[in-house]
Amino acid sequence: MTEKVLMSGNHIIGEAAIRAGCRFYAGYPITPQNELCEYMSEHIREQEGGVFIQSESEIAAVNMVEGAASTGARAMTSSSSPGISLKQEGISFLAACEIPALIVNIMRGGPGLGNIRPSQGDYFQATRGGGHGDYRTIVLAPATCQEMADLTMDAFDLADRYRTPVMLLADGMMGQMMEPVVFKEPKPRDYPDMFMLRGAGGGKSHFIRGLLLDQLEEEEHNWKLARKYAIIEQRETRCEYFQTEDADVVIVAYGTSARVAKGAIKRLRPMGMKVGLFRPITLWPFPMNELRKLSEKTKYFLDFEMSLGQMIDDVRLALQGYADIGFFGRPGGVVPTPVELANIIEQRYFKNNGPEKRG
Amino acid sequence: MPMKKIFSKPASLKDAPFHYCPGCGHSIAHRLLCEAFDELDIRGIAIGVPPAGCAVLAYNYLDVDMIESAHGRGPAVATGIKRMLPDRVVFSYQGDGDLAAIGIAESFHAANRGENISVFFINNAVYGMTGGQMAPTTTMGQRTTTSPLGRSKELEGHPVQVCELFSHLRGTTYIERCAVNTPANILKTKKAILKSLQYQIDKRGFTLVEILSPCPTNWKMSPVEACKWISDVMTKEFPLGVMKDIPSAQQKKGVDAHEQ
Ligand SMILES: Cc1ncc(C[n+]2csc(CCOP(=O)(O)OP(=O)(O)O)c2C)c(N)n1
Ligand code: SF4
Ligand SMILES: [Mg+2]
Numbered sequence: 001m002t003e004k005v006l007m008s009g010n011h012i013i014g015e016a017a018i019r020a021g022c023r024f025y026a027g028y029p030i031t032p033q034n035e036l037c038e039y040m041s042e043h044i045r046e047q048e049g050g051v052f053i054q055s056e057s058e059i060a061a062v063n064m065v066e067g068a069a070s071t072g073a074r075a076m077t078s079s080s081s082p083g084i085s086l087k088q089e090g091i092s093f094l095a096a097c098e099i100p101a102l103i104v105n106i107m108r109g110g111p112g113l114g115n116i117r118p119s120q121g122d123y124f125q126a127t128r129g130g131g132h133g134d135y136r137t138i139v140l141a142p143a144t145c146q147e148m149a150d151l152t153m154d155a156f157d158l159a160d161r162y163r164t165p166v167m168l169l170a171d172g173m174m175g176q177m178m179e180p181v182v183f184k185e186p187k188p189r190d191y192p193d194m195f196m197l198r199g200a201g202g203g204k205s206h207f208i209r210g211l212l213l214d215q216l217e218e219e220e221h222n223w224k225l226a227r228k229y230a231i232i233e234q235r236e237t238r239c240e241y242f243q244t245e246d247a248d249v250v251i252v253a254y255g256t257s258a259r260v261a262k263g264a265i266k267r268l269r270p271m272g273m274k275v276g277l278f279r280p281i282t283l284w285p286f287p288m289n290e291l292r293k294l295s296e297k298t299k300y301f302l303d304f305e306m307s308l309g310q311m312i313d314d315v316r317l318a319l320q321g322y323a324d325i326g327f328f329g330r331p332g333g334v335v336p337t338p339v340e341l342a343n344i345i346e347q348r349y350f351k352n353n354g355p356e357k358r359g
Numbered sequence: 360m361p362m363k364k365i366f367s368k369p370a371s372l373k374d375a376p377f378h379y380c381p382g383c384g385h386s387i388a389h390r391l392l393c394e395a396f397d398e399l400d401i402r403g404i405a406i407g408v409p410p411a412g413c414a415v416l417a418y419n420y421l422d423v424d425m426i427e428s429a430h431g432r433g434p435a436v437a438t439g440i441k442r443m444l445p446d447r448v449v450f451s452y453q454g455d456g457d458l459a460a461i462g463i464a465e466s467f468h469a470a471n472r473g474e475n476i477s478v479f480f481i482n483n484a485v486y487g488m489t490g491g492q493m494a495p496t497t498t499m500g501q502r503t504t505t506s507p508l509g510r511s512k513e514l515e516g517h518p519v520q521v522c523e524l525f526s527h528l529r530g531t532t533y534i535e536r537c538a539v540n541t542p543a544n545i546l547k548t549k550k551a552i553l554k555s556l557q558y559q560i561d562k563r564g565f566t567l568v569e570i571l572s573p574c575p576t577n578w579k580m581s582p583v584e585a586c587k588w589i590s591d592v593m594t595k596e597f598p599l600g601v602m603k604d605i606p607s608a609q610q611k612k613g614v615d616a617h618e619q
Contacts, residue, residue, distance in 0.1 A: 023443070026439070055435070057464055059464075063429060067438060068442065069439070071443040097426070197426055198447070199404040208425075209427040211416075
């Protein structure tokens with residue numbers, strides 16, 4: 001199993017999910033994630049008890065996942081931006097009912113029908129809960145094919161551990177790109193029977209609900225969820241530091257834009273510019289403290305997104321008052337090139353004899 | 360003389376007072392379901408999906424495993440459960456707004472896929488829970504809080520006949536429309552529920568039982584008037600009877616309703 005294979009991102013997610021024990025997939029076609037849907041239609045059915053359903057809509061898919069996951073099965077759905085909007089009510093229900101599930105969003109250009117080019121326009125939707133009510137979704141943002149494999153498996157473990165929906169957030173570029181990967185050995189599953197709805201047998205019957213008509217009961221349920229989210233925030237942040245030790249400028253970017261940032265850094269370093277990258281891997285919980293810590297040495301940070309300033313809200317929460325923050329982003333499905341980003345950084349780097357002062 | 364017990368609470372019905380209005384059909388339907396669970400001895404393997412609607416709290420009464428569904432999505436949730444646990448008896452319980460308006464896609468496609476689940480469809484011609492607004496099954500001319508002048512075909516279209524519509528889907532096996540407005544109709548409803556569950560146990564595919572059900576509160580009638588209104592008005596729009604029932608021998612040969 002340690003053998004290296006060359007696969008595309010969408011297929012990797014499917015394969016990693018199946019290896020992690022996912023036995024239920026429901027989804028509705030939408031570019032650029034169709035290859036994942038197609039992969040599941042073939043391969044999940046090769047597993048004993050494995051079910052693939054091409055649902056009538058994204059709404060149906062997420063609700064099918066709720067049903068399947070409530071029985072204790074590992075279950076997932078995937079889509080791209082417009083379809084993820086349709087799933088939001090269901091994700092809110094999963095959070096309320098504390099049902100683990102994986103939702104994959106291979107983002108495309110928006111708003112509206114937008115286009116099918118890679119984008120990061122759904123950051124707010126993903127990290128702020130997305131649907132109605134006071135809840136959060138764990139959001140994992142891979143930047144390599146290897147990470148897509150690893151994080152897909154980890155997503156199921158996190159979903160189980162915290163009984164909460166987890167989102168894997170990538171974009172059309174990552175879904176299509178091919179890189180060699182090694183699938184790690186999945187961890188044995190640890191999910192108590194008491195949370196599985198499998199019929200009462202001879203014993204007491206159970207029900208799963210999010211409806212709490214008494215406002216104090218609903219408040220207590222919200223507090224309980226909030227305590228869980230606080231633990232997740234403490235324990236589950238992940239990030240990558242790339243050449244940050246001596247950096248005068250640190251780019252903050254995730255997913256595809258982090259790849260572009262690395263390309264830019266590789267151009268700038270030989271020219272003597274000390275530029276590094278801070279890459280959040282969990283977008284919620286956002287690695288706030290890790291980023292703030294960098295401000296002890298670095299005084300200029302450039303938030304870089306394939307959207308018009310969404311993650312920058314989190315970057316500001318981490319850095320406002322500690323360092324200067326700049327922004328560069330392009331929306332609508334445009335992937336800026338490393339040269340383009342390098343030029344932007346170069347201008348700002350030498351402005352005012354060093355890192356510029358404006359935000 | 361020793362006393363003979365001829366009527367008691369079904370074992371599958373929890374010992375909790377119903378929150379339904381006096382004369383509401385949901386209570387009768389709940390009881391019939393529980394009697395059926397007892398008679399088929401499936402309380403331990405039944406898993407139910409209550410709707411958003413007046414029956415949202417059905418899990419407080421039915422003593423079987425249940426999971427809440429978003430408004431209209433019951434058949435999708437039931438599909439997920441049934442596909443993972445094919446030997447359980449899985450049902451969704453839905454109102455007319457839930458099934459025939461917001462959730463028409465989920466019910467239609469679960470039926471069309473021939474999911475081996477039972478759907479119990481409570482048609483009370485209004486949105487009960489939200490205060491009596493027009494439903495897809497509101498009858499012609501019926502006044503509701505959102506059709507104050509009465510439903511007209513020009514503005515609101517015709518009432519949706521779910522049984523007739525779903526009978527055309529080749530994935531469905533058994534479809535019957537019943538009512539709970541008279542003792543005789545209640546007995547027929549019970550038989551239909553039993554049959555639907557038995558078909559599912561026999562792995563015969565999608566079945567649906569529609570139950571015309573009084574909502575005296577939103578109809579602004581007494582319970583007795585409401586029962587009479589079902590006979591006089593509702594059954595004219597929604598005729599009672601078996602809409603579809605494929606004999607098992609025929610089903611085994613692979614003949615479906617469409618070819619009948
Ligand atoms: C997405 C969504 N929209 C609207 C509602 C509000 N709502 C709850 S029940 C209901 C209609 C219930 O009517 P019906 O399905 O006929 O059930 P009844 O109460 O009549 O049994 C509505 C509109 C909701 N819960 N969710
Ligand atoms: S409003 Fe109508 S459907 Fe709802 S409980 Fe009362 S009588 Fe029953
Ligand atoms: Mg109704």
